[in-house]
Amino acid sequence: MAKPLTTPQERVALFQKLFSDTIPHNKALGLKVLAVARGLASMQLDWRQELVGDPRTRVLAGGPLTTMLDSCCGMAVATMLREPKPFATLDLRIDYARPATPGQPVIAEAECYRITRSVAFTRAFAHQGDPKDPVAAAAGTFMLGTKGKLTRAQSVTEHLK
Amino acid sequence: MKRLAAARKSGDVSRLAEAIPYARWMNIAPENSTGELLTRMRYRETLIGNTFLPAIHGGTLGALLEMTAIFHLLWESEAETVPKIVNITVDYLRSAGPRDVVAAAKVTKQGRRMVNVFAEAWQDDRGKPVASASAHFLVKSSEESEPSL
Numbered sequence: 001m002a003k004p005l006t007t008p009q010e011r012v013a014l015f016q017k018l019f020s021d022t023i024p025h026n027k028a029l030g031l032k033v034l035a036v037a038r039g040l041a042s043m044q045l046d047w048r049q050e051l052v053g054d055p056r057t058r059v060l061a062g063g064p065l066t067t068m069l070d071s072c073c074g075m076a077v078a079t080m081l082r083e084p085k086p087f088a089t090l091d092l093r094i095d096y097a098r099p100a101t102p103g104q105p106v107i108a109e110a111e112c113y114r115i116t117r118s119v120a121f122t123r124a125f126a127h128q129g130d131p132k133d134p135v136a137a138a139a140g141t142f143m144l145g146t147k148g149k150l151t152r153a154q155s156v157t158e159h160l161k
Numbered sequence: 162m163k164r165l166a167a168a169r170k171s172g173d174v175s176r177l178a179e180a181i182p183y184a185r186w187m188n189i190a191p192e193n194s195t196g197e198l199l200t201r202m203r204y205r206e207t208l209i210g211n212t213f214l215p216a217i218h219g220g221t222l223g224a225l226l227e228m229t230a231i232f233h234l235l236w237e238s239e240a241e242t243v244p245k246i247v248n249i250t251v252d253y254l255r256s257a258g259p260r261d262v263v264a265a266a267k268v269t270k271q272g273r274r275m276v277n278v279f280a281e282a283w284q285d286d287r288g289k290p291v292a293s294a295s296a297h298f299l300v301k302s303s304e305e306s307e308p309s310l
Contacts, residue, residue, distance in 0.1 A: 022212070023210055064224070071220060
């Protein structure tokens, strides 16, 4: 059994390693884990020229936000597992509430509000500093106990006991 | 707009992706060699989301489906600016292995300002899609907006 983590900093460092540094695409996007607690996860995506979707406005493409929101919801699910088990996104809805202001980072905050034996339900918002002025809203459901080997990220629950 | 018009005139759809930095960074580009507009995401190791399976990150499949819908609208509907996405719902049907992913889109409903697009992505077998999506886009006619491409 893994040693329980005592400080929020240790927890963030562990989740940064498991959910960004060791996941090739999250690492490529440069996702930063900001905070994590049971059922809650927060990440940040920095604005970069190569992530722009509309050259006229320099607004980020939808893709990087979709990826961050998927990852952030998945991280919230991982904190809720009673025992380590593989899981995968079943569906993900994103509402793009407003264009993200170019040059500014985007913060995602996800909550896993219900978990059953087979399915986990999540909600998330993305904003640029003011949670009351969201850039995007997401609803994701995850299938639990999917086939395949357990990843280290999916076994993170051991560290939260 | 010049680039878009030139791409349409030349019939070379791959030029649509040139103006979009994220499409270039992701190696997502349209192709029409078969007579049908398809969009391909070329496999690279940095697309992986699960190193144990291994499988391509679900977020990148959502990104591919969104770009597929955008290229479809740019190509088929003669839009003059990148259409603005309102929302997208992605269904994950199978895990995507470490190979190219190909996608196609179709317009489900074309309104004056709003378009509903359905897109589907697959790898080896089109009959076994890895993900599908339905998305809404706001589109403007050329008279009321500034050209962007």
